[in-house]
Amino acid sequence: xxxxxxxxxxxxxxxxxxxxxxxxxxxxxxxxxxxxxxxxxxxxxxxxxxxxxxxxxxxxxxxxxxxxxxxxxxxxxxxxxxxxxxxxxxxxxxxxxxxxxxxxxxxxxxxxxxxxxxxxxxxxxxxxxxxxxxxxxxxxxxxxxxxxxxxxxxxxxxxxxxxxxxxxxxxxxxxxxxxxxxxxxxxxxxxxxxxxxxxxxxxxxxxxxxxxxxxxxxxxxxxxxxxxxx
Numbered sequence: 001x002x003x004x005x006x007x008x009x010x011x012x013x014x015x016x017x018x019x020x021x022x023x024x025x026x027x028x029x030x031x032x033x034x035x036x037x038x039x040x041x042x043x044x045x046x047x048x049x050x051x052x053x054x055x056x057x058x059x060x061x062x063x064x065x066x067x068x069x070x071x072x073x074x075x076x077x078x079x080x081x082x083x084x085x086x087x088x089x090x091x092x093x094x095x096x097x098x099x100x101x102x103x104x105x106x107x108x109x110x111x112x113x114x115x116x117x118x119x120x121x122x123x124x125x126x127x128x129x130x131x132x133x134x135x136x137x138x139x140x141x142x143x144x145x146x147x148x149x150x151x152x153x154x155x156x157x158x159x160x161x162x163x164x165x166x167x168x169x170x171x172x173x174x175x176x177x178x179x180x181x182x183x184x185x186x187x188x189x190x191x192x193x194x195x196x197x198x199x200x201x202x203x204x205x206x207x208x209x210x211x212x213x214x215x216x217x218x219x220x221x222x223x224x225x226x227x228x229x230x
Contacts, residue, residue: 076129076131076149077105077107077129079107079109079110080105080107082107085107085108085111086108086111086112086113088106088108089106089108089111089113089119089120089123089125089128090119090120090123091123092106092123092124092125093106093124093125093126093127105127105129106125106126106127106128106129107128107129108125108128108129108130108133109129109130109131109132109133110132110133111133111134112133112134113133113134113135113138114134114135114136114137114138115136115137115138116135116137116138116139117138117139118139120135120138120139120140120143121139121140121141121142121143122141122142122143123143123144124143124144124146125143125144125145125146125148126144126145126146126147126148127146127147127148127149128145128148128149129148129149130148130149130150130153131149131150131151131152131153132152132153133150133153133154134153134154135153135154135155135158136154136155136156136157136158137156137157137158138155138158138159139158139159140158140159140160140163141159141160141161141162141163142161142162142163143160143163143164144163144164144166145163145164145165145166145168146164146166146167146168147166147167147168148168148169149168149169150168150169150170150173151169151170151171151172151173152171152172152173153170153173153174154173154174155170155173155174155175155178156174156175156176156177156178157176157177157178157179158175158178158179159178159179160178160179160180160181160183161179161180161181161182161183162181162182162183163180163183163184164183164184164186165180165183165184165185165186165188166184166186166187166188167186167187167188168188168189169188169189170188170189170190170193171189171190171191171192171193172191172192172193173190173193173194174193174194175190175193175194175195175198176194176195176196176197176198177196177197177198177199178195178198178199179198179199179201180198180199180200180201180203181199181201181202181203182201182202182203182204183203183204184204184205185203185204185205185209185213186205186206186209187206187209188209189212190212190213190216191216192216193216193218194218195216195218195219195223196218196219196220197220198219198223200223200226200227201226203227205227210227210228210229213227213229214227214229214230
């Protein structure tokens, strides 16, 4: 395991800056619980992209702290009878991102977006109900999923490159072979999710979130090493 060194942060900051001495591809950031100042851990070089990503994650955490995701035990609303409800994912929400506010509910439950390569990219899916939907092989790069409920959904081989995955519930979801490249993973839960062969490259994740993610036993040994699981 690589050793690390910590330096005092710039004047006025209430955090330490820690860097792994051996280069790694992961960048992990977290917001300090005692201060609005971000405490960030960069393992993979002092790139401008990494610093920008850390700032985005810290701001996201502060903006969203008071708005919890749907609890697993909470009763969901009845399935929408709206015609073409599944196609609404191709439009997404026109308001609300980090706080999960939406102009109209997105009920995508049981919808099938298998191998959808065009219409989901870059969409805002705030507070979307996605349980038991299929996104296998879909391109969801640059998507903003805030407070989405994806329990039991299938994301086999889904591309989440450059996406923001914020407080999403992935319990019992199938994420086999999903791609989290340069993806922000904040406050999301993966209990009992299938995560074999998931790609974690330059993934941006808070320390506490990382600890929770590492409890998923389906993550391969190589991925656990890349993530920094202990």
